[in-house]
Amino acid sequence: MPTARPADDAPVRLPHPHPFDPAYGYGLAALRAIAPPDEVAGFAPFWRGTYEACLATPLRLEVGEPLPIDGDRICRIVRFDTFAGHRIGAWWTMPADGVVEAGVVAGHGYGGRSGPGGDWAPPRAAEIAPCAPGFDLSAAADLPATSDRHVVHGIASRDTYLIRACVAATWSAASALLALAPDVGRSLWYAGGSFGGGLGALALPWDARFARACLIVPTFGHHPLRLRCPCVGSGESVRRHAAAHPEVVDVLAYYDAAVAARRIAIPTVVVPARFDPAVPPPGQFAVANAIAGARVVPITAGHHDNPDEVADQRAVRAALTALAASG
Numbered sequence: 001m002p003t004a005r006p007a008d009d010a011p012v013r014l015p016h017p018h019p020f021d022p023a024y025g026y027g028l029a030a031l032r033a034i035a036p037p038d039e040v041a042g043f044a045p046f047w048r049g050t051y052e053a054c055l056a057t058p059l060r061l062e063v064g065e066p067l068p069i070d071g072d073r074i075c076r077i078v079r080f081d082t083f084a085g086h087r088i089g090a091w092w093t094m095p096a097d098g099v100v101e102a103g104v105v106a107g108h109g110y111g112g113r114s115g116p117g118g119d120w121a122p123p124r125a126a127e128i129a130p131c132a133p134g135f136d137l138s139a140a141a142d143l144p145a146t147s148d149r150h151v152v153h154g155i156a157s158r159d160t161y162l163i164r165a166c167v168a169a170t171w172s173a174a175s176a177l178l179a180l181a182p183d184v185g186r187s188l189w190y191a192g193g194s195f196g197g198g199l200g201a202l203a204l205p206w207d208a209r210f211a212r213a214c215l216i217v218p219t220f221g222h223h224p225l226r227l228r229c230p231c232v233g234s235g236e237s238v239r240r241h242a243a244a245h246p247e248v249v250d251v252l253a254y255y256d257a258a259v260a261a262r263r264i265a266i267p268t269v270v271v272p273a274r275f276d277p278a279v280p281p282p283g284q285f286a287v288a289n290a291i292a293g294a295r296v297v298p299i300t301a302g303h304h305d306n307p308d309e310v311a312d313q314r315a316v317r318a319a320l321t322a323l324a325a326s327g
Contacts, residue, residue: 012275012300014307020230022277028298031274031285036258037224044263046158046254047167051206054083054168061176063092072096075116077137078128080176083168089137090130090173091116092180100126102324103184105173105210107196110147110219110234112136120191120214122324126181130173132166132199147195151234152241158254163202163220170203178209186211193271194219194279194303195234198257201287205263212323213268216316217276217302220257221283223249233278233303258286267326268294269319273302295319 009030011023064077078092093116094100101124106117112135121127134143134150143162144150154160170190178184190213192200197218204210219235226235227242227249242248268291272284279302288296297319299312306312
């Protein structure tokens with residue numbers, strides 16, 4: 001049975017096995033007050049240049065044969081090139097009757113993805129669900145496939161950090177979707193959670209093709225805070241690496257999802273959790289708070305059993321339905 005929700009100034013308290021507080025002492029009012037850190041010099045030129053280089057990369061799009069899938073949709077595996085020579089695999093699904101009214105690029109969590117399907121898609125959407133470089137359909141011998149190693153791969157330089165190519169793969173996936181379903185036009189969405197939520201926040205400001213977005217429990221927000229928050233997610237690897245190599249703090253400044261989120265100018269739903277042992281809530285709310293006009297739907301818990309799951313899912317679904325119906 002759902003528990004009584006705590007007051008806005010009280011942290012969420014739930015049973016957990018961790019040696020730290022997954023609410024990090026923050027009540028909802030304090031979480032809503034977290035502002036993103038300052039933007040480092042060169043942030044925008046770095047990402048605009050990465051975007052331009054990505055879009056200049058020929059896709060070399062390959063489309064596989066239809067795969068069995070439940071329901072009234074068709075699924076195929078597609079492959080395409082992206083920034084820095086990475087070859088990306090993705091699941092492409094669309095209504096079996098070919099009538100498409102929207103498109104969705106679906107990001108995935110840091111566990112990778114083993115099949116099609118993102119966090120959410122509007123009705124009659126064509127969806128491309130890319131695997132980030134190193135994972136599943138995008139596995140490569142020279143890239144790690146576990147979050148603890150992936151999240152620090154190439155982190156010594158802003159130019160070589162693997163998250164850069166992961167963001168670029170989002171843009172290339174949008175290019176592939178629009179090549180496969182050109183009628184989508186200005187009905188292109190991004191939807192992603194956790195790792196995918198952070199990638200979306202980093203990718204969206206620079207790509208005017210996206211018209212709507214949904215970011216669920218997004219990571220990579222407010223690195224100065226994240227580096228002070230122990231967790232059981234990929235952020236712990238970054239925190240430990242930065243403790244041993246403090247110079248990477250300067251690199252992380254270019255990969256702050258909350259800083260990027262300030263520049264998101266499309267209608268967006270953000271779903272941050274108040275209690276989350278894997279993605280510290282202060283970083284999630286820094287992303288949500290940075291987006292002007294965002295519809296923010298806080299949930300009780302992420303990456304953990306949520307006693308308010310039914311009510312939270314209902315609220316999220318209502319927000320997304322309203323976003324889809326908006327002009």
